[in-house]
Amino acid sequence: MTPEVAPNAVAAVSAARHWDRLMAMAAFGGFTDADGHPGVNRPACSPEDIAARRLLLGWGAELGLAASVDAQGNLFLRQEGVEPGLAPVMTGSHMDSQPNGGRFDGIWGVLAGLEAIQALRDAGVTPRRPIELVAWTNEEGGRFAPGCMGSMAWAGHSPRDTWDDVTDGDGVRFGDALSAMLASESDIPRRPLGVTAGGPAPFAYVECHIEQGPRLESAGLDIGVVTGIQGSRWFLVEIVGRTDHAGTTPLQLRRDAVQDMVRAINALNALMHDPADVLRFTIGRIEVSPNAGNTVADRVRFTIDCRHPDGAELDRRADAVAATVGEAMRTCTAYVTERFRAAPSVFAPLVQEAIQRAADAQGLASTRLPSGAFHDAQFMVPICPSGMVFIPCRGGVSHHPSEYSTPEQCANGVRVLTQVLADLASR
Ligand code: HGY
Ligand code: MN
Numbered sequence: 001m002t003p004e005v006a007p008n009a010v011a012a013v014s015a016a017r018h019w020d021r022l023m024a025m026a027a028f029g030g031f032t033d034a035d036g037h038p039g040v041n042r043p044a045c046s047p048e049d050i051a052a053r054r055l056l057l058g059w060g061a062e063l064g065l066a067a068s069v070d071a072q073g074n075l076f077l078r079q080e081g082v083e084p085g086l087a088p089v090m091t092g093s094h095m096d097s098q099p100n101g102g103r104f105d106g107i108w109g110v111l112a113g114l115e116a117i118q119a120l121r122d123a124g125v126t127p128r129r130p131i132e133l134v135a136w137t138n139e140e141g142g143r144f145a146p147g148c149m150g151s152m153a154w155a156g157h158s159p160r161d162t163w164d165d166v167t168d169g170d171g172v173r174f175g176d177a178l179s180a181m182l183a184s185e186s187d188i189p190r191r192p193l194g195v196t197a198g199g200p201a202p203f204a205y206v207e208c209h210i211e212q213g214p215r216l217e218s219a220g221l222d223i224g225v226v227t228g229i230q231g232s233r234w235f236l237v238e239i240v241g242r243t244d245h246a247g248t249t250p251l252q253l254r255r256d257a258v259q260d261m262v263r264a265i266n267a268l269n270a271l272m273h274d275p276a277d278v279l280r281f282t283i284g285r286i287e288v289s290p291n292a293g294n295t296v297a298d299r300v301r302f303t304i305d306c307r308h309p310d311g312a313e314l315d316r317r318a319d320a321v322a323a324t325v326g327e328a329m330r331t332c333t334a335y336v337t338e339r340f341r342a343a344p345s346v347f348a349p350l351v352q353e354a355i356q357r358a359a360d361a362q363g364l365a366s367t368r369l370p371s372g373a374f375h376d377a378q379f380m381v382p383i384c385p386s387g388m389v390f391i392p393c394r395g396g397v398s399h400h401p402s403e404y405s406t407p408e409q410c411a412n413g414v415r416v417l418t419q420v421l422a423d424l425a426s427r
């Protein structure tokens, strides 16, 4: 089958059906923020995540897709091809959100894959290869850090149980939350974890995602052909001092964890300074104990998120984090743990060109661009030819309730994905 068949399937994409599903999913963990924006707080393995997965399973069952789930909670919906034994083409993204997240990050890519599979079906197109839709577990790392636990375990980047003892803000272990989620899906067939556990390694992987940046919108473009993802490294810093009375303890006798944290952050800012503003350095979470206004803090934990498109530059800075924090300590002791490490990745020309061809064939304005955000797709790069389709999002905003892409922008992305899946699955 050649891509010419794809126009029938592309025309079968239902923008309305797709948008309705997207809005239905937004209800799981949905909230309205102080400014009236419709946000989503759907942590990995939460009741909201479980309910959203159940809705996806229902839609998959209506389409006759074979559902399966692996030991890390990755959820698969499979459309057989004319030759079922062939390596599948995979598409998908994640269903968990940031705590103050939006209605599109992650879930749009999962529902884009579902709509593309349904459009192929509605157009009577059965590609040679199977197509598998995947919802990866815990991409965000918002509840349980780090992110991408599902795709990292599936791709063999890290052992499955690496993070079982990681706890959320309420002290719940990831391993226990995952077990509870899997128990709620005991009716879903199990699939061994791993690249070839469900059959041959994928032929290709394509992920749809909102850009989470301003480039497409500001240039008036419809589609981003993503060239790759910058590298990321995450750290947790714990600083241990001693509690003391705020009124009676002289400063020279204190072991004040907050004051040493400030010294560490100032030193890290100097380490991470980049006049070209290419390096991304974020301290997004700080926990103080005992967090009482009239008690000197004895313990502080804070996160470091450091990213750069050049792996050597990223490592030059990130490798110095532990020493920089240690040297900044005046009265306390610091413990630095690396939690996440993803080298910069480059997407396969095979997939980039298929996306470019589809956008061109559909008269959509496109450009090649790298991703500043990380995605599960980066862990697919060593496994099979991988790539991503971006659509614009309003103001480039993401990880915020005002995150928004229009129904037409979403439908454009689905139509491109439909043609790309038809193209790759016919190879
Ligand atoms: O943090 C990221 O880049 C992704 O959006 N989770
Ligand atoms: Mn995402």
Ligand code: MN
Pocket: 098, 105, 140, 399
């Ligand atoms: Mn995200």
